[in-house]
Amino acid sequence: MTVIKNPIAKLIFYAILFVWGISVLYPLLWTLLDALKDNQQFFRNAPWSLPEFPLLWSNFSYVWSKYNFSTYFVNSLVVTAGSTGLGLLLSATTAYVLARYKFRGSSSLYLLYVSSMMIPFVLALIPLFFLMNSMNLINTKLGLIVVYASSVLAFGIFVLVGFFRSLPKELEEAAIVDGASYYGTFFRVMLPLSQPGLITIAIVNVLNIWNEYIVGTILINDPSQYTLPVEIGVMQAEMQYRTEWGPLFAALFITIVPVLLMYIFFQRQIASGITAGAVK
């Protein structure tokens, strides 16, 4: 490691890092502060001014109950958990077989999944709408769950095949000798061993699905089924007719907090997910 010695250069580098640091942290703080203001304060005071007392914590309860964010929050939770779980199960099973068993077509199957990551998903938007419609899955959480689960399969298979291959073969052989079935070997030996890989994928998927907007907008028109990002989009469009800035920022804050907490707790797994996914 070569430490920069020139004090002026050092100062400049630090200044740049600090400025960028502020540019990423300040919006979070400012979202919270603006969530505590009433409309007048937005027009009267500068955008960076602190909220006046009394702080309007009521904006949060207002959004939570009047704007039905309690419903959207639960919808987002259900959809995210369901599709992450389903996606994980489907990709882990296939990845294990692709990593460990040779059969006719196995390598082309792997290629199919991996190369599908190159195809723009927008291409599927229109047909998905009609497909879901014909399956009566439009405006349902189940519809979103199956589409999201399917959209994360390729990434999961790609990363997990690599992960399973890196595990020593002796473990399975020992399990077989002990009389375990194929299924027993997978569920009791291999799956627990691949936990780090599974967790990494789960977290990356949770972040992506929680934040997803466009598929949600297309497949869901019924407000009772909205996820958080879909409602944020609707809410901001409504701001043209009724201005409720404080509640809008409260809504943004409610949407950000869960992913921010996940990031704080699982930073390392997220970083390894990025590097694993990028070695295509």
Next chain:
Amino acid sequence: MNSGTAKWQRNVFIASFIIPTLLFFGVFTIYPVLQGLYYSFFDWSGMSDNKTFVGLDNFKELFHDPIVWRAIGNDYFLVAGKVVGIMAIATFFAVALTRFGFRMAGFFRSIFFIPNVISVVVIGVLWNFIYNPQIGFLNAFLSLFTQEQVTITWLGFTNHTIWMLLPPAIWAGIGFYMILLIAAIQSIPASYYEAASLEGAGQWRQFRDITIPLVWEQIKVSVLNIMMTTLNGSFVIVWIMTEGGPDNSTQVMGSYLYQMAFRQYHFGYGASIGFIILVLSLITTIILQRLMRHETVEMS
């Protein structure tokens, strides 16, 4: 054990782990993608009984649609702007946070990633507020330096509004590629840098002759990834911030697809826009791969 049943058991196991996933993937990903290609040859308003085969008419119409050309131009503007902006800044941070021995490097690395975990919708709304003509950040900031209140409608220019979408897109993209490059730089053996130092190579020489060649593979992946995600997904931020306006001047192919299909119910036309997006991203991938090919260096 009978080898016949053993083989059968093995095959059942393989099938039970492969087929459900493949069916699922086939129905919810492959089938819609193929359908999308198929629909692009039809004139179709969404009701099944008035779907008429029109051959290449949609593509002919696309070719004469000035908005399509504008959208393609905007797409490539965003690709170029994001590639240059994101790669320059992400590389700078990646080097600064690994090679320069700064205290707090870990802290900066953690917080620089934050925009990447936030939904694009939220980012779009936040930046809308920055650009808001009456109560926005940017005008309030500029007003500090002027006599009169600044009231620029940042997202309302007829010609250059697309420039306004570049800062949020770059801001939101840095962290991901920075993490990727940091991992790559950290895998370079320290002895390379030590040897270079001993021979008197400064920071800049080390960067140019060691870091860049050895992380070229990751740079390539990053550039391709930026290009693909931009052609494929940049329309979400466009849609949230401008809906392609004013007067279609910030339309990109994705947002135009969305508008044509789900706002104006020209589903066939929308599908053919999707077809063009696929073709463009494949062609661009090939061109970029050729352009960036020769520079890979194997680490021994």
